[in-house]
Amino acid sequence: MDIAVDSVAILRRARSVLATEAAAIAAMEARLGEALVAAVRTILAAEGRVVVTGIGKSGHVGRKLAATLASTGTPAFFVHPAEASHGDMGMITADDVVIALSNSGEVSEVNALLTPIKRVGARIIAITGNEHSTLGSEADIVLDAGVSSEACPLGLAPTASTAAAMALGDALAMALLDARGFTAEDFARSHPGGSLGRRLLTHVRDVMRTGDAVPTVASTATLMQALFEITGKGMGMTAVLDDDGALLGIFTDGDLRRCLPQAGDLNAAPVARFMTRHPLTIGPDALAVAAVSLLEEGRKSQLLVVRPDGALVGALNMHDLLHAKVV
Secondary structure, eight states: OOOOOOHHHHHHHHHHHHHHHHHHHHHHHHHOSHHHHHHHHHHHHOSSOEEEEOOTHHHHHHHHHHHHHHHTTOOEEEOOHHHHTTTGGGGOOTTOEEEEEESSSOOHHHHTTHHHHHHHTOEEEEEESOTTSHHHHHOSEEEEOOOSOOSSTTSOSOSHHHHHHHHHHHHHHHHHHHHHTOOHHHHHHTOOSHHHHHHHHOBHHHHOBOGGGSOEEETTOBHHHHHHHHHHHTSSEEEEEOTTSBEEEEEEHHHHHHHHHHHOOTTTSBHHHHSEESOOEEOTTSBHHHHHHHHHHHTOSEEEEEOTTOBEEEEEEHHHHHHTTOO
């Protein structure tokens, strides 16, 4: 069956939904206050975990909130209220904090858990659109996620209310992240798989070339000797070292092309005359993504790796980073 499509009406409705949900989220900003601070302090002080519960669309928001908390330094898990009423209440202890989500605050499956949760001794944080509901009245802390209207033209499907609840949950999770001093490396430990884990867990020492694989010549070497080293090691450059093995500079294939008109005899011209002093370097303990940034910002292809004392310990180029799937 063909359905007539009015593109103007479709776009009008879609834009209206976005505007309504954006306004609902923006309105919560002015309402944030001591309740959110109290929620953060309560969770930080808890010796147990955060247990998130909700049903229907609030349940879906709750699952996302639990996942966000768990990946940003606050151990959390989701418990379905119906399952909690049939045995999973045993997962909740006195050391835990329960976050219960319900827009109306009058969902029977959620409210049926309030007394058992209090009997266990856990604290309750409500995220609700009705502070004066049963859930709002029974909770220890209430976070107001109320909206003036839904984005649904029928006023029925949870839209603005779920967007507001999800945004408020994110605000709580990020406030906790800040309060814990949670870092990018902490985040990586929660995301060891895939490209994100590689980017945040891979260090320069994991991808750099070491030992004989690092092209080096002495400061007394000739351009011809440097050329052989560059060609043999396949990095498009060689490090130049002094008599004690300390790094003096770098000589690249680009430097070679630029110096040819004035170099004369390659077997006699010293590489130290044409090398680049104070080359781009990085430490072995730096993240590999930092090496990517240095190379891109400096518009370079190679990077020398040095210890804090200045000793050369390795080298890498963009191909090494691509091979390690850091880029």
